[in-house]
Amino acid sequence: MAGESSGSTSDAGSGAGGGPVEVAGPPRARTELADRIRELVEMSMWTDLAPGELGAVARDVAALTERLRDRMLPSSRMLETVDGVPTGSVNDPVEGSGNPVAPPLTGIRMGDGEMWASVRLGDAYQGAPGRAHGGWVSAVLDHAVGRAAAAAGTPGMTVVLNVEYHRATPLGVPLEVHAGVAGSQGRKVYVTGRIQYDEQVTATVSATLVAVSGLPARAEHTGDGGRA
Ligand SMILES: CCCCC/C=C\C/C=C\C/C=C\C/C=C\CCCC(=O)SCCNC(=O)CCNC(=O)[C@H](O)C(C)(C)COP(=O)(O)OP(=O)(O)OC[C@H]1O[C@@H](n2cnc3c(N)ncnc32)[C@H](O)[C@@H]1OP(=O)(O)O
Numbered sequence: 480m481a482g483e484s485s486g487s488t489s490d491a492g493s494g495a496g497g498g499p500v501e502v503a504g505p506p507r508a509r510t511e512l513a514d515r516i517r518e519l520v521e522m523s524m525w526t527d528l529a530p531g532e533l534g535a536v537a538r539d540v541a542a543l544t545e546r547l548r549d550r551m552l553p554s555s556r557m558l559e560t561v562d563g564v565p566t567g568s569v570n571d572p573v574e575g576s577g578n579p580v581a582p583p584l585t586g587i588r589m590g591d592g593e594m595w596a597s598v599r600l601g602d603a604y605q606g607a608p609g610r611a612h613g614g615w616v617s618a619v620l621d622h623a624v625g626r627a628a629a630a631a632g633t634p635g636m637t638v639v640l641n642v643e644y645h646r647a648t649p650l651g652v653p654l655e656v657h658a659g660v661a662g663s664q665g666r667k668v669y670v671t672g673r674i675q676y677d678e679q680v681t682a683t684v685s686a687t688l689v690a691v692s693g694l695p696a697r698a699e700h701t702g703d704g705g706r707a
Pocket residue numbers: 558565566567568621622623624625626629634635636637638639665666687689691694695696697698
């Protein structure tokens with residue numbers, strides 16, 4: 480389990496660092512921590528506490544951050560593996576159940592060149608009033624097309640991402656995400672996808688990915704961190 484072979488490094492927390500840290504099981508405690516931090520973020524936006532009280536809360540949060548800094552991994556790139564095969568990126572900013580920034584994706588299911596998932600975009604992802612920010616809608620779709628390409632056995636990087644916003648993507652409700660490989664030519668993989676709420680498609684994507692060797696492929700598992 481992550482956290483048991485730690486050691487502080489001088490570049491930890493700066494975005495640098497070594498190779499991925501592999502974790503064998505769903506990191507439930509990390510998932511729970513990320514969930515609580517997401518709640519903290521939402522409440523920090525909603526709260527109407529007086530400035531003095533806000534200052535006190537900020538100092539409490541700073542103390543918690545120092546408690547976490549006390550013991551650090553050599554890298555924040557954490558891959559969940561099953562039988563040695565990478566099945567999810569715990570700290571990914573879209574699907575990562577361990578990353579408080581991630582919405583995250585839940586119930587990820589993989590088929591042959593296809594992926595399905597659910598996502599709930601909370602208040603932290605608001606763009607226009609009451610709607611999900613288009614950049615986050617695109618991020619979810621970018622991730623979905625990446626997973627679909629990987630599910631086809633051709634993991635790669637997105638080089639073209641055409642997103643169409645058809646109607647408002649609502650906040651705080653379960654959205655369905657789907658992407659599937661439509662074709663390929665050489666290293667190029669063409670993937671389409673969509674986000675929908677209650678049978679209504681809110682955004683669609685048409686993407687080109689370029690297959691890159693050495694990336695994890697055909698992950699069959701959920702990225703739920705044990706919540707599915
Ligand atoms: C990611 C791993 C996570 C680990 C998770 C573990 C387990 C879970 C399992 C699977 C999970 C799967 C996926 C996760 C989902 C998403 C992860 C997020 C990924 C991203 O967040 S991704 C968005 C940002 N993305 C970039 O950061 C790409 C910038 N790019 C490059 O890094 C290079 O571009 C590269 C390396 C792609 C290729 O470089 P290269 O040197 O190998 O190849 P080269 O340049 O020769 O291009 C080859 C052919 O692509 C054509 N081409 C290139 N660019 C084009 C363009 N813009 N438009 C049209 N065609 C284009 C050329 O024209 C040529 O075409 P042709 O062969 O016909 O001449």
